[in-house]
Amino acid sequence: MTVDKTHLAAELPVPEAADLVAESLRLGVSIQKYVGYHVLKSIYGALHPEVVAFGEAHLGNTREK
Template identity: 60%
Template sequence: MTDRKTSLFVELPAPEAADLAVRAAVEGVSTPELLGYHVLKGAYGALHPLVVAFETRPKKGQAGKE
């Protein structure tokens, strides 16, 4: 598998686009990376290697009591 990527143009209603941008920021990833994850998961399922890699990546933890 190569690291080649292709860009796609996506048109979304403004509220949904803003929501996805906020979700990406909360996840700590770029908006295109989050959109790519959703496209791959929707088209190829939860077992696609890039979907699995995205879901198992290290994530920010929640700060708790110290």
């Protein structure tokens, strides 16, 4: 299944933005993808399919059976 995506701008304090950039670099993902993960997790929760997929791919999360 292909999901259309869009980019949104976020206004953040400089230190917090720097932390997000540093963590995205550590994980090897784009800042857009990393911020998108946090936005979706914040709004829709940890069980949103995109949040679950990101966690499995980049954070070592596994699905409970």
